[in-house]
Amino acid sequence: MKFVKPVLLVLFLAVPLIAFAEKAKTIDELAKMYDSSRCKSCHAEIYAQWEKSHHARPLMGVKGGLMLSPIALKKGEKGSTAFSEDDPKKMTIRNFPCFKCHLPQAVASADDSVAVELTEALIAKDSAKVARLQITCIVCHNEKAIIHKRELGAPEKGVLYGKKDVPAHMDGTFKTVKKSAIFKDSVFCGQCHGLGPNLEFDQAFQCANLYGSYLHNYVSSGGTKTCQECHMQKGDHLIAPNFNDDKQTSELLAKAINLEVETLGYEWLRKAATYVPKIVVNTKITTTAGHRIPDG
Amino acid sequence: MVVTAKSVDGKEIGKFERHYHPQATNCRDFKMKYGAQWKVANLRDTSLQPGQAKKEIIEFDLPEGVRAADVTVDLVYEDVNPDNRYPIHSITKKVSLDK
Numbered sequence: 001m002k003f004v005k006p007v008l009l010v011l012f013l014a015v016p017l018i019a020f021a022e023k024a025k026t027i028d029e030l031a032k033m034y035d036s037s038r039c040k041s042c043h044a045e046i047y048a049q050w051e052k053s054h055h056a057r058p059l060m061g062v063k064g065g066l067m068l069s070p071i072a073l074k075k076g077e078k079g080s081t082a083f084s085e086d087d088p089k090k091m092t093i094r095n096f097p098c099f100k101c102h103l104p105q106a107v108a109s110a111d112d113s114v115a116v117e118l119t120e121a122l123i124a125k126d127s128a129k130v131a132r133l134q135i136t137c138i139v140c141h142n143e144k145a146i147i148h149k150r151e152l153g154a155p156e157k158g159v160l161y162g163k164k165d166v167p168a169h170m171d172g173t174f175k176t177v178k179k180s181a182i183f184k185d186s187v188f189c190g191q192c193h194g195l196g197p198n199l200e201f202d203q204a205f206q207c208a209n210l211y212g213s214y215l216h217n218y219v220s221s222g223g224t225k226t227c228q229e230c231h232m233q234k235g236d237h238l239i240a241p242n243f244n245d246d247k248q249t250s251e252l253l254a255k256a257i258n259l260e261v262e263t264l265g266y267e268w269l270r271k272a273a274t275y276v277p278k279i280v281v282n283t284k285i286t287t288t289a290g291h292r293i294p295d296g
Numbered sequence: 297m298v299v300t301a302k303s304v305d306g307k308e309i310g311k312f313e314r315h316y317h318p319q320a321t322n323c324r325d326f327k328m329k330y331g332a333q334w335k336v337a338n339l340r341d342t343s344l345q346p347g348q349a350k351k352e353i354i355e356f357d358l359p360e361g362v363r364a365a366d367v368t369v370d371l372v373y374e375d376v377n378p379d380n381r382y383p384i385h386s387i388t389k390k391v392s393l394d395k
Contacts, residue, residue, distance in 0.1 A: 205335060218347070283369055285350040
């Protein structure tokens, strides 16, 4: 019995310490925890595509913006949100519901101190620091890879998930690749490219409707293509559009959206001898996209 | 989409704009909100939908003495704000009242 008390005490202290140690306390720690830069050595082309993608800058918005800045504003300040606090030090992971999709690893692996540091970085417009937080290879190929957790369990440590099994993956940490049940399915993308309002939060908000539009307008009208078939052709991890590339975005939109214009000129007669010269323009816009445009 | 009609000498005769996008509020008032932090649900949705054509019929009355016009239809994608524009299509047609 003399042993029991010290052992229990050590266990009692150790468990929260271990749990705490698993959470990143700083932006650098979180970035390092999910760092995928070593993937580049073998998957250079895919990595280069990803580097230009919005997944590589999920908190940056378009063209260098810092999309979470309104949340970092002090509560009550013009432009602040319901998620803002009156002191950056009060910010927690729960103050950034956008992390659900824009930085899923923060929900699972970041301490509230990361939220404080991010808030201060946003206030200071420290783009370089904010840009360190990315949706890396590990986020999709591990963290978000399984949606049937009750049947298949949570994503395993040291395992990546992809389109096929790779029993001996040449990486020191992720030594195996397992075939994912959903990697080729739209529902994989639908985890983040959303159904509509996020009603599970204490303050509901709405971001992407894209997957909802896909299900309720595209599939319901007979559409059979997946997100990946259009946006990841030949495995392209840019997953266009890249709104920082004006030319490419315009070309992609022009490919997906068709515009027809017909015109007619005539003189309209409403009453005797009173002609009104008139032109009529008929426009017709059609799209081959499998979702609403615009959406995200 | 912006439809502009100009006379042969370049003077604007008429202009028509149509915006295609979901419009959301916070469900606490009737002001449209822009930005996920504030939006709660779509109030109206004029966006382009899969498999559904958007058709418009636009009429311009020509000023007295004008019997021809250049009609330009510009389809543009605006992202975040009206200054961040991605041109999609621009089609110009000449229209005359004379055969």
